[in-house]
Amino acid sequence: MNEALPPSLHSNRMEEGGRLTEDVPSAYAFPATFIIGSKRTSAPLVNSAQLKGHLALLHAFARLRQRVDGFDGYVKQAIPLMPDDLERRWAWFVGLAVERFSSWCLNLEFYDIYEKPIEDVLPPIDVMMVWHAYMLNPGWYVEDCDRLPILAHLKVVGKVFAQSLPRLSRILISEPSDIRVRNWDWRTRRLFDPLEDAIRQVAKTIYCPTCRCPLQAPLMTSEGQGYLQQYFGIRCPQLSCKDQPTITKDVLGARKLAEDLVRNDGTISTYLAGTLQTPLLELDIDLATLVKDKFLAASKFARPRKSTEEQWIVSILRKTHYRLDKIKEAMTRRFDRRIVPRIMSAYVSDHPFSVELVGAVLRQGSFVKKMHDLLWTRPDFFQSREDEVALQHAVARYHAFLDLMSSSPVSFFVPTLDIDLAWHTHQLMAYNYNEDCRTYVERFVDHDDKVEENQLSLSFDITCRAWQNRFGVRYAHCGCPLPGETIGQKLLRLISSYTQSPSYLVPPDRPDLLAATHPSDHNAVFAMHQQKSGERAQAARRRKFEKRRKQEEQLIKEGKLDPRVAERTRAHEQAFLVPVPIYFMYGPVMVGCAAGTGSFVDSSGGVGGGSSCAVGVGGCGASGAVCGSSAGGSGSGGCGGSGGGGGCG
Structure with a gap:
């Protein structure tokens, strides 16, 4: 495996007190290529400019949610049946957005695609939000675009959109052009502004x-x-x-x-x-x-x-x-x-799409909120080259994640938030993603849009151990923040302690960036058909979570734990720990995908058969908690999924 890893970046000269000398480069030595399985990429499959474009899109989604939450008395007077409860209101609004997305898809024309720049073709942001959730079900999206004639134009627009991801930041901060608004109005016979359209469409x-x-x-x-x-x-x-x-x-x-x-x-x-x-x-x-x-x-x-x-x-x-x-x-x-x-699952309504898009958007809301809360969606957050190293690190970890998946085709692996961001970005380039998976992982890697939460804990432990074994570094990171003025300096300082491991997999040590190695949980759903066992597992995880918090409080009082580390833990919601199923779906090639195959974990790890409701998540690799104190012990469990697209009335 060693020859497959780019050389580590080491800090060779450091002054006393830990200050970097001028000989140390200020920018992250980002690998030019990556090995996935038995093949080397000619270039990164995703890059930081594309991640920035995606983050700008998530920022727009977060602002849209804030606008909907803030609908005032005038809106209530104009739409008297709009729900007062914010979650139900959001479900109602997303339902309207799905109807608008359907109208847009059905009315796209050849001229829209080949005669206009993408900034004049893009739909309103609520419609883009639905399209985004659709593309994050890549197996269904690619099949639908190939199978359904009514989506033929969407398929082509999607390819143009993928090429335009690096420019999306600039497009979204500008007011929609008159051509874009007129094109939408003419094609769909709906108003561009979703609120104005909601008043009219009953x-x-x-x-x-x-x-x-x-x-x-x-x-x-x-x-x-x-x-x-x-x-x-x-x-x-x-x-x-x-x-x-x-x-x-x-x-x-x-x-x-x-x-x-x-x-x-x-x-x-x-x-x-x-x-x-x-x-x-x-x-x-x-x-x-x-x-x-x-x-x-x-x-x-x-x-x-x-x-x-x-x-x-x-x-x-x-x-x-x-x-x-x-x-x-x-x-x-x-x-x-x-x-x-x-x-x-593809036939739950009269919509042509094989994905229930209201539920898909609602499940993505958790991920959007986490990126927003981490401040990653803020337009100036990755403005400097030193700060951009965090995105390069996410890209590097994503390629390693693909390599890990290529190593074991019958296992669940759980992405962290930073990996999930890069993974989602790759999926927005739907046909690149399809081809890249088949070329490098040698099979299509679907993004499971909903996974029962009680399947997840053991799967994250397996991912941590497999990552540690394959790359020699921990998968999720915690610990005290190290000195340093910028993210880039902190990365260089942190990786200097890793002399044998691939340094591009070690994260910058800043609390809000280390938090991005928290498990990504946005697709978790509660198994209503196993309600009693699910509730018992949830209760057990809550007890362990509370026990861990009490231990942390005691360690802080004794001066054995940095309060900043504990605060980072408490800022996280409990993780559902969503796995990535790698599976063969049909007939004689169907392979089981239970969480605990253990086929790639060394004997000391002792990962056994799959348990769908294991409680607590143990250490990542050698030891330690997932997202918090060095006190180790209990991992963060999860309770209460965002669920599907239920009613709003």
Whole structure:
């Protein structure tokens, strides 16, 4: 492994008292290339300029959330059904943004892409927020853009957007151009400002699953049955539909799935969502064909004699009582049940997208908040070259993370916040990301958008040990801040103590930057189907977390712990410790992805079989706590996920 690592950067001359001499370079010696698995990159897969563009985007998202939270009495008067509770209000607003994103996707034109600069094509920031969350589900995003003709233009705009990431900071600090606003208004027939549009847009056109007549579904009702609310339901007034159940999101999703089962137009659109993109093949037509043929052999999906495609669709709906669970039951009888949940997750509403985008945006909110709270999204935070070293360090750690994943294809690995930032940035370049994964990791690495929180603790411990074994440095860092005026100086001082390890993996020692090596938890969800065991695990983690805090307070009183270190710990929310699943999804190549494979951990580590609700996270590598005191002991657990995109009424 040693020949795969760029040489360490060492501080060769230091004055007494720890001051750097002039012979020490002020900038971080950032590697020009990285080794991932058995191959060396020709250049970094992501760079600090792209990270800055992404951070500018997150800054805009954070400001948008602040604006929505601050909606005043005038807005409440104009939108009387807008929720007062801030979390419900945000869910309502995100629901509106998803509708606006859908309108934008469906109305993009060739001229918009090839005749205009990106700053005149970009949609409003709320729509960009939804697009951003969509791209952070890279497996679904790439497959959808290839499979769905209505997303063909989005695919091309996405490539232009990826090339423009380094310029995004400048674009976002400027007022939207008149051309950009007019282009949006003309294409979507909606107002550019999301608040003004929210006042005007009060209903959504849906189509009856049986007779296909258009229906105006209110977005919000006082009874909580609007399209954006948890208990959405509407009846079709046509007499021919009197026996049809109330139209809900599930019923609309069943219609969408029945349409895809019936479709056979000789194009890639013929195949079901979730069956084309696999870790080893970008388009596995053979698998997708096999899956669909197996499903269509089910009696409930049989085509009535002399029926049209529309009649066939309605026949499937009636035989399954317009219920997704009945369709799932029929599918599971015909094919490997492991693929069915993935397919079904793409059919939860009438939107064309295979990702439930409201929930995706809400889950990303936690990550946006953490980047904002760390001040990383502040426009001037990485202005100097010395301070930019923190972003270079994140890029270096991300490449190491990819190398770690290439070493063990059947394991969960948990990114830290800094790695997750670089990883997310890479995913915003969707087709580069797809190609890079297949070239260097030798399979597609999907970003699991939601993971049950009780799966996570052991996975983070495995990641820490694997990282320590492979690179010889700790994965997450804690300890007292070292002297130094700038981030760059602190990095040089810190890495001088690492004489055998790759120094570009050692972080600058500043509390708000060390905090970025905290586990990234934004995708954690609570397992409602295992509620009792989940609550017990949460309670156990909370007890350990509180015990650790009391120990820290005692150590501070005894003068054995720097209060600044403890404060950094307390500033963190408890981590959910989200793993990255590396898995083969289908048929004979399905490989289990339990957290504790232990296949790459040395015998002293003793990582055993996978436990889905291990409590506490042990040391990173040799010993010590994840994000806090050197008192070691209990790791930070997690409780209470942000959940999916539930109702807001």
